[in-house]
Amino acid sequence: MTLDAPTAARLLVQARAAIDPVDAELLLLHVLALPRSWLFAHADEPVSAAGAARFQALVARRAQGEPVAYLTGSRGFWTLELAVTPATLVPRPDTELLVELALARLPADADARVADLGTGSGAIALSIAKERPRAQVVATDASPDALEVARGNARRNGIGNVAFRAGSWLAPLAGETFDLIASNPPYIAEGDSHLAEGDLRFEPAMALASGVDGLDDIRIIVAAAQAHLRPGGWLLLEHGWDQGDAVRALLREVGFADATTERDLEDRDRVTLG
Numbered sequence: 001m002t003l004d005a006p007t008a009a010r011l012l013v014q015a016r017a018a019i020d021p022v023d024a025e026l027l028l029l030h031v032l033a034l035p036r037s038w039l040f041a042h043a044d045e046p047v048s049a050a051g052a053a054r055f056q057a058l059v060a061r062r063a064q065g066e067p068v069a070y071l072t073g074s075r076g077f078w079t080l081e082l083a084v085t086p087a088t089l090v091p092r093p094d095t096e097l098l099v100e101l102a103l104a105r106l107p108a109d110a111d112a113r114v115a116d117l118g119t120g121s122g123a124i125a126l127s128i129a130k131e132r133p134r135a136q137v138v139a140t141d142a143s144p145d146a147l148e149v150a151r152g153n154a155r156r157n158g159i160g161n162v163a164f165r166a167g168s169w170l171a172p173l174a175g176e177t178f179d180l181i182a183s184n185p186p187y188i189a190e191g192d193s194h195l196a197e198g199d200l201r202f203e204p205a206m207a208l209a210s211g212v213d214g215l216d217d218i219r220i221i222v223a224a225a226q227a228h229l230r231p232g233g234w235l236l237l238e239h240g241w242d243q244g245d246a247v248r249a250l251l252r253e254v255g256f257a258d259a260t261t262e263r264d265l266e267d268r269d270r271v272t273l274g
């Protein structure tokens with residue numbers, strides 16, 4: 001070991017000046033192709049000059065706002081490790097609430113039919129399909145690139161009970177009915193300043209923004225959903241913390257008598273279902 005070869009611990013301390021400590025660990029372990037547990041015992045070992053340089057380049061990109069999941073190419077969601085690319089939104093922990101609410105409405109042995117609209121990396125569809133192996137899940141997306149990522153995630157995770165369809169929301173599902181329809185559509189207002197800040201700048205606008213009030217795509221889905229639901233079927237929609245009242249009103253307008261909104265871990269309105 002030469003005196004100036006940086007150790008993993010030293011590289012992480014330096015990176016913390018610019019980026020989040022957990023992001024720094026994820027990037028270093030990605031560069032070294034090692035599991036997280038490696039750090040506990042080996043943080044004082046030197047890292048090769050090439051490895052250190054590659055790590056520092058990723059830290060610089062992260063400091064400019066590129067999502068860490070795009071830099072490493074994957075993200076953990078539910079119990080899955082999912083490939084993500086700039087064609088897909090980075091799966092968020094908030095969306096695990098939607099998965100939980102969906103699973104609570106799908107008996108373990110049910111051979112239910114489930115749709116996930118705008119699946120992106122496949123996070124919702126694949127989590128439900130893995131937990132409910134007898135269910136048949138259909139995932140749609142208007143982006144062929146996103147569907148390619150989602151198909152790869154199904155393959156890598158060994159999940160066979162998901163079919164993928166290209167097209168917008170329910171459009172590729174003409175004539176089909178479901179026990180449960182779930183979606184995390186775009187719901188940020190087009191003028192929202194957050195779209196020009198931080199990680200969101202690097203994510204697909206079509207997965208984030210939806211008209212002047214952020215509700216354009218939710219309106220399209222709600223208007224079409226009834227015709228695709230079986231008796232007693234459920235519609236579950238993720239939305240922004242301040243959109244619960246509006247989304248419940250949209251559901252009631254089309255005849256959902258019992259629309260309710262559930263709160264996320266930070267106690268903000270996040271998912272409306274009916």
Ligand code: GLN
Binds near residue numbers: 094184185186187209
């Ligand atoms: N929850 C995301 C955010 O605010 C937005 C995701 C979405 O529009 N579906 O960062």
